[in-house]
Amino acid sequence: MKTCKEFCDNLSDYLDGEMSSDECRLIEDHLAMCPPCALMYECLKTTVSICEKGVSEDMPEDVKERLKVFLRTHCKSDRLKFREE
Ligand SMILES: [Zn+2]
Numbered sequence: 391m392k393t394c395k396e397f398c399d400n401l402s403d404y405l406d407g408e409m410s411s412d413e414c415r416l417i418e419d420h421l422a423m424c425p426p427c428a429l430m431y432e433c434l435k436t437t438v439s440i441c442e443k444g445v446s447e448d449m450p451e452d453v454k455e456r457l458k459v460f461l462r463t464h465c466k467s468d469r470l471k472f473r474e475e
Contacts (some may be wrong), residue, residue, distance in 0.1 A: 398430075400413065404417045437457060
């Protein structure tokens with residue numbers, strides 16, 4: 391995993407636990423060397439865990455917006471979808 395684009399393309403699978411341990415290691419390698427992606431990962435992990443607990447309506451709008459803007463500008467990828475509605 392050498393680019394942020396690849397990282398983003400695979401991050402949702404990683405968060406869903408759908409990756410092999412080899413693939414997980416690639417994700418973790420990228421996290422270790424790319425602070426912006428590490429930050430995004432932390433934000434997404436929090437978002438996902440909040441959504442899974444069924445309290446996503448409590449997440450502040452500005453936080454959701456900030457995440458979306460970050461993903462759009464940093465990753466140029468629309469593959470990561472937030473679980474809204
Ligand atoms: Zn990155």
